[in-house]
Amino acid sequence: MKVSLQSEITLYPLSIRKDKKNYIVEEPISGDFFELPEIGVDAIQRLEKGENLAAIEKALKEHYPEEEVDIIEFVEQLVELGLVQHVDGVQVHREKEKQAKSESGFLWIPQWMGRIFFNSLMNKVYLLLLVSNIFILILNPEFFPHYKDIFLFDSMVLNVLTYLLISLVLIVIHEFGHILAIRSQDLPAKLSIGNRLIFIVFETDLTQAWKLDPKKRNILYLAGMSIEQIILFLSFGFMLLFPNASFVGIVSIIVLDIFIKSIYQCCFYMKTDVYYVVENVTGCYNLMESGKVYLRSFLKKHRKSAKDHKEMFQDEWNLVRIYSVFYIIGVFLTLLLTFVYFIPQLYYMITTVYLNIMGAGDRAAFWDAIAFLVQTMLMLILLVYLARKKRREN
Template sequence: MISQNSNITLYPLTIREDKKHYIVEDTTSGEFFEMPEVCIDAIKLINDRIPLDQIEKTLQAIYPEEDVDISAFAEQLLDFGLVKEIDGNEVKHEKADTTPQGFSWLPAKLGKFFFHRGSVFILFLVIFINILYIFMQPEYIPNYQDIFIFDSLVLSILFFMFISLIIILIHELGHILALRAHNLPTNLGICHRLYILLVFETDMATAWKLPPKERNLLYLGGIYFDQWILAIALTCKFFLPIEGTMLNSILSIIVLDIFIKTIYQCCFYMKTDLYYLFENLTGCYNIMENSQQILSRWLPFIKGNNQTEAFKEEKVYVRLYAIFYVIGVSVTLALFIFYVIPQFLYIFSKLIPALGSPSGNPYFWDAVLFILPTMIIMAVLVYSWIKSNRKKVD
């Protein structure tokens, strides 16, 4: 146990000043923690081998308005696995290096080719061009039936899944190259959102090694590539005589897919790229959990986490995020009403009559085979749930 008279030794830590507080990196495990200045001063005094009771008196003199409890802070450091020794006795921790190691083979020069100081300006320029295309040609606004380019439901869904998968991988490549532009490694994994949405996810943990301003482009990397793909698709539709062709149908699928993915990014109740960008711009890094505390007072179906507590200066941003949270839920409902539900109704309007047709009818087998990709998706979802639950248990 840690007492007021204890001397504690910490594992090697790297401390970086952030927007409002400090980011502390455990160089042994690769984990990061946000701490206010008073905690940083406490760590420095601990590293100077000063007993905890003296540290508390020193900090109380420096921070008279703070409720300084050095024993509680030392226990917190112990819970974080940052304490190596207490009074010369080694503290046993199972510390594994969680730092991602993947994609180091991608040269940093390739990342810097796409992501540099002018990239944010280029991104907003490309977004403006895409909006201009749709303003000039309103028929480019995607329709829920755009994915059904074949008479066969199976071929249409599989082809849409194939196109969507390519776009997702290109999106994640944007994040990967943005990280590689700073010579940072990363990993690519699979997870889910809202229990049913499968997503690839680039490990952005190493982004904490960078100053806040340089992290913005890392979170925008996927959207940057998405908007370029959308710009290419809309440019082809605008300038090429492809109306009524298969190429035009494929481009319409691309437009629809990126349109849905862009709306998804605005769903702030999930930790999307724009959510992390919002966190980084405001310097509030537990803003979702803190906002859920506020919303749970009026919306009982939202579970608040009593263990999270916002810093005083974050209250305004937390309330602002709570507004975005509600807007994000509304946007999702609109997406389901205008796109997802009509797509399912269309599918079932074709599927049920086909299942009732003779077994020799090709549409019957098309309906039967439609179950196959559905089962694959469910299997991957189950795998994602199991993997996610294992992490929570660990």
């Protein structure tokens, strides 16, 4: 659909509010949110008043002399984003009509239930628990998780199933923390399944959090880790009070799983909960994308100068450089976890299974090794399926 300076533009109803640096624009019908600078919001408000495009372009050039203004290109971008309802009285076809997210999303959970776990007092409690857990670990180094903590039984199949079950339960609890937090704000949430690296994960869609101010959004992003601090504190308590109890092995797996996932949250080359908090605090909502561009530029034959980089990232120059450092640190953290936990665990499992297949154990050990191989193949197939599904969606 062609747009000209004489075109009459009708937008869908939009909600606009100021954020840290720019403005957040919500299109309520689809539930989509967009970040726009002041000049873009000014143009939208003038369109909503019914001003013609030629007058809008002239006014913007006068008010923003340092900006390049092309109102036709801007309107075409609005069309692509699905924000334009009519052009010259003709309905604009959107490729995919979405149902409003507010129609579903754990609305059966009452707001008061979410407020029990997420309020000003509990937020301080979670911080206190985090500090307490760090001190407990420092004072009791024997609680520091070991890669062999997952091997409770002689049966490798039972070991893997036990770990996967505990990990799955903890993932669900983590995501339910996000759901309770967003319901405490009387907003809907959506739960989906995906994968990060080799891990199968549940993911809570917190898109509706953009309705809130940045401080409240941080509570939603940290909600899962906050609930984990309760579990970790209770686990350490059981290990202190009942050091020789039979269930301490299960508790050790819980500590190991939460510990690894907490380190993983600091791997900023992925969009983790902590990454979103950093993005939210800085007001720079494309840190990862900018960081990748910055780091990639050093691999080219003709490296950009510092001046070129500053012009590229403008006022986000220092943030992008700092983020790039943490991006690299995140990669090293992943390698550290791999060499300290994952590779030793894998080596132990492969060695044990190989010896059992070769007859080092009894008949039960042999069939346990065969079942472990089948189990591993099924997990790999599931991971490949999820990866391909995610690629198709993208």
